[in-house]
Amino acid sequence: MTGRPGRDDKPLYEALIDAQKLAFAPLSFHATLALRDLGVLAALAESRAEGLTAERIAEVTRLPLYGVKVLLEAGVVADLIAIEGERFHLRQLGLLVLRDRMTRVNMDFTADVCYRGMAHLRDTITTGKPAGLRELGPWKTIYEGLTQLPPQVQKSWFAFDHYYSDHMFPNALPRVFAERPRRLLDVGANTGKFALSCLEHDPQVQVSLLDHPGQLELARQAIEAKGHGARASYHPIDFLDPSREFPGNQDAIWMSQFLDCFGEDEIVSILQRARRALSAQGRLYIVETYWDHQEHAAARFVLTMTSLYFACLANGNSKMYRSEDMRACVQRAGFSIEHDLQRFSASHTMFVCRPG
Numbered sequence: 001m002t003g004r005p006g007r008d009d010k011p012l013y014e015a016l017i018d019a020q021k022l023a024f025a026p027l028s029f030h031a032t033l034a035l036r037d038l039g040v041l042a043a044l045a046e047s048r049a050e051g052l053t054a055e056r057i058a059e060v061t062r063l064p065l066y067g068v069k070v071l072l073e074a075g076v077v078a079d080l081i082a083i084e085g086e087r088f089h090l091r092q093l094g095l096l097v098l099r100d101r102m103t104r105v106n107m108d109f110t111a112d113v114c115y116r117g118m119a120h121l122r123d124t125i126t127t128g129k130p131a132g133l134r135e136l137g138p139w140k141t142i143y144e145g146l147t148q149l150p151p152q153v154q155k156s157w158f159a160f161d162h163y164y165s166d167h168m169f170p171n172a173l174p175r176v177f178a179e180r181p182r183r184l185l186d187v188g189a190n191t192g193k194f195a196l197s198c199l200e201h202d203p204q205v206q207v208s209l210l211d212h213p214g215q216l217e218l219a220r221q222a223i224e225a226k227g228h229g230a231r232a233s234y235h236p237i238d239f240l241d242p243s244r245e246f247p248g249n250q251d252a253i254w255m256s257q258f259l260d261c262f263g264e265d266e267i268v269s270i271l272q273r274a275r276r277a278l279s280a281q282g283r284l285y286i287v288e289t290y291w292d293h294q295e296h297a298a299a300r301f302v303l304t305m306t307s308l309y310f311a312c313l314a315n316g317n318s319k320m321y322r323s324e325d326m327r328a329c330v331q332r333a334g335f336s337i338e339h340d341l342q343r344f345s346a347s348h349t350m351f352v353c354r355p356g
């Protein structure tokens with residue numbers, strides 16, 4: 001081997017194992033999914049103290065013994081499962097794969113949305129196009145096709161999207177409604193979850209939703225089902241068309257986990273249109289998960305890997321941003337950041353912006 005290790009490098013024997021984990025990552029990923037979805041991890045979880053033999057697991061799961069053995073042994077070297085004599089036990093990592101919601105959402109997203117398309121990553125890097133998207137459908141961006149994705153792919157996409165947004169809404173609402181906005185614009189409203197929270201939070205507010213038509217139809221159904229249809233309006237749009245202005249005279253404009261779907265020049269174009277749509281006293285609320293604002297290494301890892309999805313499957317030019325990159329776009333569009341609320345809700349940062 002040539003080249004010298006950096007100062008903080010691991011010992012060679014640890015790096016060698018890590019290298020093999022990368023070399024076989026797609027295989028151990030599928031072994032892990034199979035252990036989870038065929039019930040092996042659940043069987044081990046139920047018998048935690050005494051553990052189970054391979055024969056007993058095959059009986060409980062009704063799987064062939066050969067298949068159970070290859071999966072269990074893969075689980076052992078992948079640190080999901082421990083072996084003591086003839087018995088297998090669940091380790092902490094196995095328990096996380098089985099029970100931790102974030103891990104499940106991320107694994108399903110990787111398996112159902114990303115897996116096949118990511119094989120085209122090299123093309124994406126050299127062309128700047130989402131080369132993997134053709135594995136899912138014939139669209140220019142994934143957002144055009146969200147409501148036409150195969151059911152399992154769509155389920156995992158929405159679960160991933162909602163997991164990283166929904167729990168933040170209750171912390172955001174008091175901030176946004178402190179200024180008592182009468183007209184609120186939800187830009188990139190998706191299935192209408194935040195718009196619905198606003199309509200339920202304040203019985204006076206009028207909410208306008210912008211998104212692709214398919215997403216807006218889902219939002220309309222959700223909002224009408226709760227009886228708030230009269231205070232909501234829907235504006236189908238492709239944000240990539242810079243001539244499409246937003247409905248004006250807004251007191252509050254909300255963009256949550258939205259600007260990360262665009263390249264920097266597109267972000268500036270969207271923000272300039274938002275500025276024109278905002279009343280003089282209005283405020284723009286931008287909520288994002290910046291990779292440089294994270295407390296936990298797991299969060300940084302998830303965000304950085306998500307950028308690869310944006311590149312290869314979503315649209316070829318967007319990513320999870322560093323906070324300073326977004327700050328520069330906000331300023332280029334003629335806003336100033338009045339409050340920078342770092343991690344106001346778990347991993348989310350809110351920029352409260354005013355025109356000028």
Ligand SMILES: C[S@@+](CC[C@H](N)C(=O)[O-])C[C@H]1O[C@@H](n2cnc3c(N)ncnc32)[C@H](O)[C@@H]1O
Pocket residue numbers: 143144146161162165187188189190191210211212215237238239240255256257258261
């Ligand atoms: C990642 S989701 C975020 C949704 C929501 N704001 C949240 O916090 O969960 C981004 C949304 O922007 C919409 N979007 C992305 N690019 C778009 C475009 N070019 N035109 C219209 N809508 C777009 C997508 O359809 C999607 O609903």
